[in-house]
Amino acid sequence: MIEKSASQVKNLIASRQFGALTFGSAQTRIKFAIGRTYQRTNHMKRVLQTALVILCLLTVALSATQKPGTLRGKIENEKGKPIAGAEVRAMRIRDRSIKETKTDQAGGYSFELEPDDYTISFDAEGYQGGTLVQMQQVEEGKETSVKTIRLGKAGHKTSLIRGAVFDRNGASLAGAVLKLVRVPTEEEAKDRRHIASVSMSYTTNNHGEFAFRVPAARARYRITAMLTGYKTELKTVDVTESEAVPLAFSLEPVKR
Numbered sequence: 001m002i003e004k005s006a007s008q009v010k011n012l013i014a015s016r017q018f019g020a021l022t023f024g025s026a027q028t029r030i031k032f033a034i035g036r037t038y039q040r041t042n043h044m045k046r047v048l049q050t051a052l053v054i055l056c057l058l059t060v061a062l063s064a065t066q067k068p069g070t071l072r073g074k075i076e077n078e079k080g081k082p083i084a085g086a087e088v089r090a091m092r093i094r095d096r097s098i099k100e101t102k103t104d105q106a107g108g109y110s111f112e113l114e115p116d117d118y119t120i121s122f123d124a125e126g127y128q129g130g131t132l133v134q135m136q137q138v139e140e141g142k143e144t145s146v147k148t149i150r151l152g153k154a155g156h157k158t159s160l161i162r163g164a165v166f167d168r169n170g171a172s173l174a175g176a177v178l179k180l181v182r183v184p185t186e187e188e189a190k191d192r193r194h195i196a197s198v199s200m201s202y203t204t205n206n207h208g209e210f211a212f213r214v215p216a217a218r219a220r221y222r223i224t225a226m227l228t229g230y231k232t233e234l235k236t237v238d239v240t241e242s243e244a245v246p247l248a249f250s251l252e253p254v255k256r
Helices: 002-065 186-191
Strands: 069-077 087-092 098-102 108-113 116-123 136-138 143-145 149-151 158-167 177-183 199-203 209-215 219-226 233-239 244-251
Touching: 069 087, 069 116, 069 136, 087 108, 098 108, 116 149, 116 199, 136 143, 158 219, 158 233, 177 209, 199 209, 209 219, 219 244, 233 244
Parallel strands: 069 143, 069 149, 158 244
Antiparallel strands: 069 108, 087 098, 087 116, 116 136, 158 209, 177 199, 177 219, 219 233
């Protein structure tokens, strides 16, 4: 009986040792499996990151290989004579970037632009400036002709409303759209006087600058400054005869 009990004890000890060994092997296998899974996950991350980088590089390369298009036009006065030295701006609709040029002696201008939609703004000394309502589409490797722009004279005497548009940090905002409208003064509103209709628009240049030439007479104007991503700002300006009025806008970003 004693020998049998000793044998049983030996078998029990061996069984427990085998169980412990088996449990240890199981732990090792689990750790190994976890390690393999972690390695595979990291590998997949690296693969996805690499694919993303390649995609970005291909996009940039595709954009770089796109040929620019040409936007060409002409500016004349009411009698059909060319206006030399007129300022012309082409604003890209997508990112509101602006290119500027001036008309030559024949009144012509041209831009080499990336394929996209653009708005054309213009201004000339002694003439009424503005912005074309119709957008101009520039296609890759092609020439887009803009209908000839004819400007009317601003009159013998004009007043100038000139300024710039900034963000709240003082940085210039290019591509901001300003709209000017003639509104009655307090006296005109009280007397119910009829006022001549005046309406103009202007797109700021790369320095955020704008300028309106208005008739040289006592008048009040309402000017609205607008830019995507910013709150619209409105100001009222009183102008006297043959005066230059400085004006600045500081636009606040729209909270998202």
